[in-house]
Each structure stands twice: as C-alpha cells, then as structure tokens.
Amino acid sequence: MPSGWGVFISFEGPDGSGKSTQVRKLAEALSRLGYDVATASEPGGTAIGRRIREIILDTRSAGLHGVTEFLLFAADRAQDVHEVILPALRAGRVVLADRFVDSSLAYQAHGLGMDLDSVLSANRIATDGLRPDLTLLLDIDVAEGVARAKGRSHGDRIEERMLEFHQRVRDAYHQMAAAEPDRFRVIDVTGKPAESVHEEVLAQVLDFLAARGVERRRSGRVQEERKGGPACHAHHGDPGAAGGHKEA
Ligand code: TYD
Numbered sequence: 181m182p183s184g185w186g187v188f189i190s191f192e193g194p195d196g197s198g199k200s201t202q203v204r205k206l207a208e209a210l211s212r213l214g215y216d217v218a219t220a221s222e223p224g225g226t227a228i229g230r231r232i233r234e235i236i237l238d239t240r241s242a243g244l245h246g247v248t249e250f251l252l253f254a255a256d257r258a259q260d261v262h263e264v265i266l267p268a269l270r271a272g273r274v275v276l277a278d279r280f281v282d283s284s285l286a287y288q289a290h291g292l293g294m295d296l297d298s299v300l301s302a303n304r305i306a307t308d309g310l311r312p313d314l315t316l317l318l319d320i321d322v323a324e325g326v327a328r329a330k331g332r333s334h335g336d337r338i339e340e341r342m343l344e345f346h347q348r349v350r351d352a353y354h355q356m357a358a359a360e361p362d363r364f365r366v367i368d369v370t371g372k373p374a375e376s377v378h379e380e381v382l383a384q385v386l387d388f389l390a391a392r393g394v395e396r397r398r399s400g401r402v403q404e405e406r407k408g409g410p411a412c413h414a415h416h417g418d419p420g421a422a423g424g425h426k427e428a
Contacts, residue, residue, distance in 0.1 A: 326346055
C-alpha cells in the first residue's frame with residue numbers, strides 16, 4: 181500500500197447486534213483521542229446508496245430475486261467504496277464501516293444460498309479487491325437480535341425472514357471468524373448494555389491501532405472541542421502509517 185494509506189475497520193453482525201450505535205460511539209471516542217476518523221455504512225451510506233437501500237429493504241419489494249438482491253447490495257457497496265471509503269483511506273484516515281463484504285457472504289451466500297463464487301466475484305468488482313484490516317464481529321443470539329431490530333422499526337424485508345435464515349447468517353459469521361482469526365475479533369453482545377460493549381470495542385481497536393503503529397494527532401481533542409462539531413468527517417491530520425490492503 182502507498183505510504184500514508186489509512187486503516188480500514190469493518191463492523192459485522194446479525195440484525196439487531198447494535199453495530200450502528202457502536203460505530204458512532206467508537207468514532208466519537210477515537211476522534212476525542214485525536215485519531216482522524218471517517219465512517220461508512222451499508223446499505224445506504226451515500227445518496228445513491230439510500231435509493232438502492234429503499235429498493236432492497238422495502239417490504240413492497242417482495243418479488244426481488246436473490247440475484248437482484250445481491251447485485252443491489254454490491255452496487256450500493258461499489259458506490260460506498262468509491263465515494264467514501266477509498267478517498268478516506270487515501271487521506272490516511274481510520275475508516276469505520278458499518279457492514280462490508282462479509283455481510284453479503286453471511287446473508288446472501290450462506291443465508292439465501294446464493295453461489296459463493298458469484299457473490300465473491302461480484303464483490304471483487306464492487307470493492308476493487310479492498311479488504312478490511314480488522315473486522316469486529318458483534319455476536320448476538322438471533323432471537324434477541326431480531327426482537328431488538330424489530331423493536332426499533334417496523335420490520336424490513338430482511339428482518340422479516342424466518343429465524344432459521346438469521347441462524348444461518350450467525351453460523352456463517354462464526355465460520356468466517358474461525359477461518360480468519362487474525363482479521364476478526366468477536367465480541368459477544370447478547371444481553372449486554374451498549375456502554376459495556378463500547379468499552380470492549382474501544383479496547384480492542386486501540387490495541388489494534390497501537391500494534392499497527394497508527395499515530396494520533398496530538399491536537400485532535402482541542403480542535404474538536406473548539407469546533408463543537410460532529411466527531412467524524414472532520415479531521416485532516418497526520419496519516420496513519422499502516423493500513424488497508426487489497427486481495428492479490
Ligand atoms: P443494516 O442497516 O445494517 O441493518 P441492521 O442495523 O438491522 O443490521 O442492514 C440492513 C439489512 O441488510 C440487514 O438485515 C442486513 C442486510 N444486508 C445484507 O443482507 N447483505 C449485505 O451485503 C448488507 C450490507 C446488508
């Protein structure tokens with residue numbers, strides 16, 4: 181990777197595992213500590229992605245074929261990669277992504293039974309081969325996760341799928357984490373309040389950033405407090421030394 185390239189950290193987990201809350205809390209905490217942070221999310225992290233998200237998740241899209249579904253997720257991801265993630269990595273930032281390719285492997289390949297190689301090759305095109313340096317898997321009992329997800333909205337098209345589907349998704353995540361222990365860190369969130377999950381997430385990420393030798397911008401806290409602005413998309417400091425890599 182070119183020098184000055186950032187660090188790419190993804191968050192994964194079954195529905196209702198609280199990824200979005202954890203990404204937000206982590207972005208705030210890292211920014212306060214002086215790291216240069218950017219956030220991304222899928223599906224729907226860009227203006228174009230939000231239109232794609234609507235098609236995928238709307239319960240009126242009942243006739244959406246599995247192939248169409250996975251291509252739409254890949255299209256949303258392509259936009260996210262090129263519009264948000266790659267520019268932030270090029271600028272040397274710590275990028276926190278709420279879901280990435282592993283979601284398609286868990287939900288479309290293992291959950292829906294789509295052909296694994298097809299899902300992988302469509303995603304290779306979408307991401308230009310970009311892979312996370314670190315993936316935090318927020319693991320949750322599926323019944324609790326689906327109940328939590330449904331509690332905060334009126335169930336979307338994917339949340340409405342049978343519990344067996346969500347169990348396959350969770351099992352797939354476990355398999356992926358076991359196959360790539362260097363990339364994955366698994367955090368059990370079942371029954372835990374968001375604040376205690378945040379402490380675990382922050383400890384794991386700080387440990388990873390320290391091991392990578394990623395530097396903080398010393399003035400981060402002062403500048404952030406003066407601005408009083410949002411924690412992310414706000415810094416342009418010293419780039420981290422190590423970071424994101426691509427598939428061979
Ligand atoms: P998300 O907004 O992350 O929902 P939640 O916070 O409830 O996890 O994702 C919406 C749904 O899209 C969720 O059920 C997971 C699903 N999804 C896939 O099936 N494949 C994918 O590639 C992605 C990114 C998400």
